[in-house]
Amino acid sequence: MATTILILAANPLDSTRLRLDQEVREIEDGLDRAKQRDRFRVESKWAVRPRDVQRALLEDDPTIVHFCGHGGGSEGIAFEDDQGKTKLVQTEALASLFELFAEKIQCVVLNACYSETQARAIARHIPYVIGMNNAIGDKAAIEFAVAFYDAIGAGKPFEFAYKLGKVAIQMAGIPEHLTPVLIQASSPASYDTTPPANIVNLLYSHRNQPDAYVIESLERDLQTRGYQPVAAFSQRSLDLDSATPPASNNKPVAEIVFLSAQSLHDPKLQQRLERQTGKIALIPLRISFTGNLPEPLNKLLGNHPHLSWQSPADDAVLLEQVLNRLKNPQQVETPIPPESEPQDVRSPLPSLSKASEPEHWLSLVVEQKANNIIMEDDAGNTHKASADCLLPFNGSTQQLTKLTDMLADCMPAMEDKNIRLRVMTDDPMLAMLPWHKAKPVGTANWVIETGPVLRRYTPGLGAISLTTPLLLIPAGHEHAIMGDKHYAAMQDYFASYLGIRGSIPRVTSPAQLRRELGLHQPDLLYVYARCNNDTLELDSDHEGDGTLTLTTLGEWLEAAELRPAILCSLIGQGLQTYPETLANSSNLLWVQQTRRDSRIDDLETSLANVLEGLAQTEDLAYLIQQQDNNTRRDLHHYLWLNGRSPKVSLTGDDAQRKLRAALLRVMLGRTELKDRLYSGIYRSEYLNTPTLLVYAVCGDEMACTFDFPAQLQQRLQWDDPERSLPVIPFYFHLDIHPDTDAFDMLDTSLSQGLLHGTHDIDTIFHRELTRRGLVNQDCCITLNWMFRVPVSMMEQVTTWLDVWAEILCSDFAAYIPERCILLGAVCLQTDKDIDPQPLQKAANDLFSNAPKCPLRLIRIKEALGKLEQEEISDFLQYNQHWRKALQLDEFRITPNDYANWIYTQTGQGSFDSAVRLIWQQYQRQYQDYLSQQP
Secondary structure, eight states: OOEEEEEEEOOOTTSOOOOHHHHHHHHHHHHHHSTTGGGEEEEEEOSOOHHHHHHHHHHHOOSEEEEESEEOGGGOEEEEOTTSSEEEEOHHHHHHHHHHTTTTOOEEEEESTTOHHHHHHHTTTSSEEEEESSOOOHHHHHHHHHHHHHHHHTTOOHHHHHHHHHHHHHHTTOSOTTSEEEEETTSOOOOSSSOOSOEEEEEEOTTOGGGHHHHHHHHHHHHHTTOEEEEEETTSSSOTTOOSOTTOOOOOSEEEEEEOTTTTTOHHHHHHHHTOOSSSEEEEEEESOOSOOOTTHHHHSTTSOOEEEOSGGGHHHHHHHHHHHHHSOOOOOOOOOOOOOOOOTTSOOOOSSOOOOOSEEEEEEEEEETTEEEEEOTTSOEEEEESTTTSSOOOOHHHHHHHHHHHHHHSOOOTTOEEEEEEEOOOHHHHTSOGGGOOOTTOSEEEEEEEOTTSOOOOSEEEEOOOSEEEEOOOOGGGOSOHHHHHHHHHHHHHHHHOOOSOOOEEOSHHHHHHHHHHHOOSEEEEEEEEETTEEEOOOBTTBOSEEEHHHHHHHHHHTTOOOEEEEEEEEEEOOSOOHHHHHTOSEEEEEEESOGGGHHHHHHHHHHHHHGGGTOOBHHHHHHHHHHTSOTTEEEEEEEOSSEEEEOOOTHHHHHHHHHHHHHHHHTOHHHHHHHHHHHOOHHHHHSOEEEEEEEEEEGGGOGGGHHHHHHHHHHTSOGGGOOOEEEEEEEEEOOTTSOHHHHHHHHHIIIIITTTOOHHHHHHHHHHHTTOTTSOEEEEEEEEEEOOGGGGGGHHHHHHHHHHHIIIIIGGGOOTTEEEEEEEEEEEOTTSOSHHHHHHHHHHHHTOOSSOOEEOOOOSOSSBOOHHHHHHHHHHOHHHHHHTTTTTTTOOHHHHHHHHHHHTTTTBHHHHHHHHHHHHHSOSHHHHHTOO
């Protein structure tokens, strides 16, 4: 007899819309493809009311019951009433219903938010029940359900199917794999109103995804020993005064606090500990973390013996230590700090962490006079030493010892102190000395920074924002530094440690860099290249050769009026002279370099350690120096600062900028759009014969339409290594003027930007293919044109596009190399007050009907000037930082409801209006939002 799977779906009219049809369809499709598909029969019931559930259980006699919809936590599960509105069914009623069908039903899946309460109640009667211990997004719910039933269809047991569902969420890149919870009838019940006195709370943070293994392993092992572990997610919408199940009034016997580099600064976790009464045994558990605890955790947990876990080899030892602590709790009274004032909604975003400032700020002005090095301290005292033994510096142990002794002579006795020293000098030779390695004996936390004298020295930490990075990483194989691999690693580092998700712009040549500095206005510039003294070896292109000096880079930053943080990973001969112009054009310049290719991986490790350390302290200069103290001798570091020592935090307008950057990455990272372009380009029939493809993309200046060619290049060239298509890009910029002839303007731009007035198109293409080793190989040449369109020229744009298409056909079509696709992209940037959608439609229509040559159009239906409703919803659903900052949970506003309101209020998702409206709600409470709700 076939096993019946009963799917119950409910999405009341007064609730947020869910993609239930997609979830059910994909479950059914998966079972249809299953190798044991004949064993299963799927019955679906839609818009179910409570009586419909009863009838379905009677009529279909299911073995597996799957509910998809909304959960209300302790209030029940949301079904529909006769008018289609929400009808909550209480937990006990639901449990009693399933008790009547316990002989047949083997598994119940409650794929709804906060349904763990109901799952534990039903598990008193049904062998396997799955619920959700938190809110779960549409994408995560679908990924879990599809994988779960794929496993069931393959004949796997329920436990395996549950684990596969969690893995599927992880593989989709969604940080919700700890949300599904499997409760088995044999597990200790945790829903009873009089639970046993063996509850153990596992307190962890949303930032601790690397610790998931330890949490799950310990939870499983404690259950086998008769304890009742309750994983209390510190960001979930539960009363943190009681991390036990909502129906229980019993206090746990112990609370295990999970501590790692990712979870030390969670404010909710700290608030939970501050409300600790001292009657519960606290067990701090360090996960791969051995450093000092920051404030206030060092006081809250300082008297409690700590346990430690470093690797799976510690599992057995850790379990025994936990069991011993539970038997002998060694309760320690925890001091209760005074009640803090509630945080003002209008206050700036919290920084990444609370940095502990040094106890002593010192400075030395250093200069070279005659044959002596003169150092003047804060009190005006001068100290003199001979320069003969230090200059020129060769890195010997004797010279480093001499440098250390010089500093010791200038410093007061400050053993075991946290000291910050700024060495200020305008002398290039002195600025190149490794001051940060000269740590006097007996000092505890000694940080030395180098900066110019003319820059006023200000003690204290100054906030900087790292939200808009630009990566300078060459791609040419002649550099032998695996640029594409390193670029992928940087994407992961910035996403994991700085919260910068989505594609990050990458440039490979000097010409691209200069152009993108103006377009992106980066606050973080990362350079990874081979270096000969102060000359970077980059890719060459049609606009010039591939070398760039650090002095020139500094001049470009100065001309663009930028002062970013600059991080450099250099290979080769490295720096020998002080890059004064570059140092003066940045608020922080960190150079790490190795002269040996075998140490390239050390550069990545060093950078990752510094970025990861931001979870513990926001003091960037301190992290860099500490990393320098722990790296190999042949990995050299330099650090130069301007003004205050930098800490990475988000304050004031920087937070609005981060919001804009985050939403822009959401918009430009549209997978569906890039996949459509990708599939339209990478087709075998196009590569068999020379092909001419075109597309147009429209949007206002806030949409940064010209970012899109770089996004597409990444998709074609790097995202799919097995089918990667090398891309040769060319860029052209135009401002449309009413008094300029379109043909003359386009022809001039083409001559200056590609031909340089000397070579024909065929020669240019052949030269580039030969230089890159791509002759007679599959590749793509892209001609990326940027048209800036003023309001007065909106009606004349189609004329320019028509001329552009004519030039593309007449001048380029006959010269497309064999096995090559020629892709013409036109990016139309409009005024921010202009709706770009009509322009997008006009461009599509014009290219679709172009009779001059066989243009193949890749159609982009929507302009880039707006955010879709589901994009806003998913952004808030999966970015807990912004969801918390916007106080959505405090006001009980769902991301879907808020996204719908934003989409309506901003005229169908206008990008700039959406950013302003979200920022407005962040700065004050939601009274005007709530007042407009029905």
